[in-house]
Amino acid sequence: MSDESPRRTDLITGTPPSAESGPRxxxxxxxxxxxxxxxxxxxxxxxxxxxxxxxxxxxxxxLDHGDIVIRTHEGAALTAQAHRADTGTGVVVAYEADAIDPRTHLGWSVVVTGYAQVVTDPADLSRYRSLLHPWVFGSTDFAIRIRPDLVHGALLGPVD
Structure with missing residues (x-):
């Protein structure tokens, strides 16, 4: 058995991580x-x-005036959950996005927790349809608005 551990490689480029990708x-x-x-x-x-x-x-x-807006379809599980929410506040969700360099592992991450509601105002729905173009094939006739209650973000930087 070899004492050397296998070298990790970047899943996108297939290259080993750089020496710069130490602890963050x-x-x-x-x-x-x-x-x-x-x-x-x-x-x-x-x-x-x-x-x-x-x-x-x-x-x-x-993002629209601080709210996160996504589009979805009638059969989507989230759409069904938001329609069935017992309260007028919606259903609790978390939303996460990041931009982390695969080579250096530097970047940022943001997690938002809040209530998601189906957008019912026709003017808002029409505006979201013109601003937000789905990236998956299919009908996306619904929009979901997430009002952030908790917002956690972090920059990932090198250890000095």
């Missing part, structure tokens, strides 16, 4: 900076409960 330091971000970074990317992951179990889906989004 996490620097907390304030709410405004975290939401600013989130607005600069278009894809994230939404986490919600489906049949009492956690479910996560990749989706594209926009």
């Amino acid at each position: 330091r996490m620097v907390p971000l304030d709410r405004a900076e975290a939401l600013r970074l989130l607005s600069g990317v278009s894809v994230g992951r939404i986490a919600f409960t489906e049949h009492a179990l956690p479910a996560i889906r990749p989706v594209n989004h926009i």
